[in-house]
Amino acid sequence: MPVTVKWARERISFELPSPDTPLSAIRASLADYTHIPQHAFKLVHAGAVMKDDAAPISAYHLHPNSVIALIGSADAPPVATALPPLRAEQPVLNSIQAELAQVRATLAPALALFLADPTHHKEHLRLGELLLQALIRLDSIAPEPAWEHARRERKDAVREVQDMLDRLDDAWAARTV
Structure with missing residues (x-):
């Protein structure tokens, strides 16, 4: 039957x-x-x-x-669900550190040269654009709220790149005054 x-x-x-x-x-x-x-x-x-x-x-x-x-029944062991796996903190930290290392290796030396002679308009625009792109990439890295270390690393990285951008703009503004 x-x-x-x-x-x-x-x-x-x-x-x-x-x-x-x-x-x-x-x-x-x-x-x-x-x-x-x-x-x-x-x-x-x-x-x-x-x-x-x-x-x-x-x-x-x-x-x-x-x-x-x-x-x-209520006493049944939980059945595996199709939830996405939990993200780990270390890959997020690695992304933040890699982005900051890239900025330090490529943009920091170029910024130092520009600060020594802030007269090249195209270099000011190029560095400003690249630093803004780095900030956007850092902003797109979203650590989980409980990941204090990753959140602090991201905050420090954003602060460092923003400081570089501020120094670039301050040098350019001082040159035109």
Whole structure:
């Protein structure tokens, strides 16, 4: 006799054995299929919980095309969900440190040269644009609220790049005054 077992979003077509088969045999088959321990779910048919595992399945008035709901009970172990994995703090710290290292290696020397002779308009525009891009990249790195170290690193990196941009603009403004 075919029945349908509804389990979460799945519908399982299930061929029931003879009517004198105990409910425990059905529960064991479903436990094997779902990998949920037998004691960790309830079976419900026509609004009634199928409690007595020793009772024959005929006692539950199942008929062809009946629907049985398989429902996890409160004491069931948590079922794995499709949630995204938690991010780790270290890769975020690495991103912040890599961005700051890139700024220090490429833009800091160019800024030092510009500050020594702040007369090149194109160099002022180029450095300003590159420093702003670095700030935007740092701003796009979003540490989790609980990651104090990463949040502090990002704040310090933003402060350092912003200071470089301020020095660039101050030198340019002082040159035109």
